[in-house]
Amino acid sequence: MGQTLIIKNMVCARCKSTVIELLTRNGLEIESIELGKVVVKQALENNYNAIKNGLKDLGFELIEDESKVLVEQIKVIVIQSLSENDSEPIISKITKEIGKNDSAISKLFSKSEGITLEKYIINLKIEKVKEYIQLNQLNFSEIAYNLNYNNSSHLAKQFKSVTGMSMSEYRKLQDWDRKELDQIV
Template sequence: MIIYIKYMVSLRCKLVVKEELKKLGLHYINVDLGTVEILEDITQKQKKELKKNLLKYGLELLDDRRNILIEKIKSVIIEMIHYSDELPKVNYSDYISEQLGYDYTYLSNIFSEVKGITIQQFIIIHKIERVKELLLYDELNLTEISYQLHYSSVSHLSNQFKKITGLTPSYYKKIKKMRRRNLEDL
């Protein structure tokens, strides 16, 4: 049986879900971002208890088909940008459509209708979050980051970064270093 969980976007979320399933005596086969495959059928009592326990951590069990599909779209994007070593070589629209087995226009319309932003805007937001992470790790320069995240140029990345954050990538990196230094002085 597969259950769907909203706001499950990190490894920490996976650990929380595994622990809550264990408390209820449920055995999982697979725990992924947004989905959990459990071995047995879940009773209404277990489902109610799981729902209550997950809410304490800001996670939500999903029952509605549209919300489940939205969470699947988000999971594919988050996995693609934050957890894979290399972004797909094909268009994101083709990749998402292929991963979920739905026409991209259909996915895009539902996503926009429910979330109030386009899939493309969601991708951009997550790419910028990934850029922030990579800037703070200080292992790659901006040219390498733009290449890794499939930006057409450093200029394109910088413009998008500034549009989303209000800061240039170099200024963002500088203030983070200053903040870290100030904390070390305490």
Template sequence: MKLYIKYMVSQRCKMLVRKELDNLGITKVKVELGVVDILEDVSMEQLHRLKANLKVSALEVIENKKDILIERIKNVIVEMIHYSDELPKTNYSDFLSEKLNYDYTYLSNIFSEEKGITIQQFIILNKIEKVKELLLYGEMNLTEISYRLHYSSISHLSNQFKKVTGMSPSLYEKMSAKRKSNLEGL
């Protein structure tokens, strides 16, 4: 039995899901990116208790097929941008189609219809969040960040950053540094 659980891709959430399953005596499981594959029979009572326990932690079991697919698309994108050391060599549409075994046009239409933005816009928003994170760490300069996230140029990255955040990457970096020094002074 496969359960699709809506949760942020993080080790903490994954551990929380695994703990809830263990507490219910469900031990033969495979927990991955938003998906729990239960390899044993589960009673309806166990399933209802799991749903209730996860809800308390702001996690939910998704049962609608469209919602499941949307979550899978989002999880693949988030994992690809935030948790992978290297972005795919192919274009995003081919990568998503291959990873999810669906035609990209189908994925794109469902995503846009349900979320109100395109997959490409969702990818851009996540890339900009990653840029912000990398700028905060201060271990990479804009050229290195641009290369790592497969931007065609620093100018392209800067234009997208400004369009999404309303400020340039350098201004964001300065404001973050000032905020950090203010917090250290407390």
């Protein structure tokens, strides 16, 4: 009988590859994998501690608490939405996929992470802006459009509020101050 594993900090394709390698090295067959979630064909049983410790050594965490599982699902939805330049409002997407109203989701997230869901989304968007600026492929208006801002001035105000500098000032920096997505809380 298979088992579903919810894994914290699994936020990119490289993370998935790392987790696949760890699980297969420990004799597990993977049925499916997506950000934050792996279904293996057999129960962990004897491998449980080795898998849990192996994940921890790699910067991941096996999540078992139901509320933490929901919070991790929320984070994955937000990260995927930003990566896909999805035009659907992120909160709407979360409520649809999680099956709870936005108030319950916000309370759960805030209680678990010590930051509001809205602030978390803004922080992720700002990191995405930094990435776009670093790639130097889009102007500020295009970046704002890709991240579903109504206009670039709203994005500019948020960017300055979070980073303490304008997007133009950030663009001129030689030392790019970017955070890893799994480190944003």
